[in-house]
């Protein structure tokens with residue numbers, strides 16, 4: 001692999017609370033300081049990333065979108081017991097999508113196309129018909145999904161109201177989101193103020209807030225739903241606060257709000273791959289013309305070793321400790337978004 005993000009769903013998978021489980025297999029775990037190895041039942045995490053083809057079997061069939069060659073960038077669409085958090089994987093071509101002639105697109109951009117960029121794209125396209133000038137309100141607006149959503153909305157002429165958690169560096173995060181194209185940035189606690197209701201009314205004028213995009217759940221998400229215009233849609237794709245939502249009947253009866261969920265894995269399962277490829281072409285075109293920048297992610301550099309030779313990787317105890325520390329931090333709840341960089 002070249003890069004592989006650590007997504008919240010990967011952590012949920014490790015916690016055993018994600019609906020898609022990874023099957024474990026017999027792995028040999030080696031301590032690179034002592035060179036001792038032990039066999040154990042486990043799996044390698046990671047469901048997203050970009051790799052480069054090192055070798056191809058003599059009777060290998062084509063990839064999902066056509067011929068595959070050594071040196072091609074490839075995105076695994078499904079992984080088995082060895083996920084994308086690996087220097088090298090054996091993959092069947094029928095699980096790979098090839099990206100060619102994308103020299104203006106970075107591996108970080110390609111490596112997070114499948115999950116977050118595509119989820120933002122689909123939620124803006126598939127929940128309700130949005131027209132230029134329409135507003136979308138979202139929480140978790142500084143998340144990976146939120147950052148892409150702001151930019152896609154700007155590119156397509158939609159406006160965004162962006163809710164983030166209260167924080168000491170609120171002004172800094174607000175500026176960052178505005179630089180991506182956010183029209184309004186609010187804190188969670190502001191949502192319940194009458195002044196904020198007036199401020200938003202004044203801001204949108206005669207336009208409508210047609211779509212609410214919910215990354216968080218809990219009370220503040222319900223508060224956000226109150227801002228939707230009549231007949232609006234509210235889509236939940238994440239539950240970062242791990243709290244349920246008690247939705248007031250008035251939002252159903254008097255405002256006729258439609259509440260829906262969204263899961264991009266279901267979309268991939270139910271959709272002709274041609275639609276994936278055309279969406280990714282569009283997203284890659286935006287990346288290469290700088291109309292879209294990738295989600296902010298912190299790199300964890302993975303020590304590399306010579307492939308396909310078997311020469312053993314040897315780490316100093318400091319290198320091993322620093323790597324272990326970075327991984328433990330990145331996997332903890334509340335950690336900033338990180339990704340493994342194998343190059």
Ligand SMILES: NC(=O)c1ccc[n+]([C@@H]2O[C@H](COP(=O)([O-])OP(=O)(O)OC[C@H]3O[C@@H](n4cnc5c(N)ncnc54)[C@H](OP(=O)(O)O)[C@@H]3O)[C@@H](O)[C@H]2O)c1
Pocket residue numbers: 007008009115116119140141142143144145146164165215216236237238239240241242262263264265334336337
């Ligand atoms: N349904 C789908 O198809 C789909 C696809 C992609 C992602 N997702 C889900 O979308 C969510 C975001 O994913 P991501 O990769 O974009 O995440 P991310 O970049 O790691 O960002 C996490 C976001 O959640 C916020 N957050 C964390 N804990 C919170 C809490 N207790 N209350 C309120 N906000 C909290 C963070 O805000 P702070 O900066 O304030 O910590 C940040 O905005 C995850 O739940 C993920 O599983 C779903």
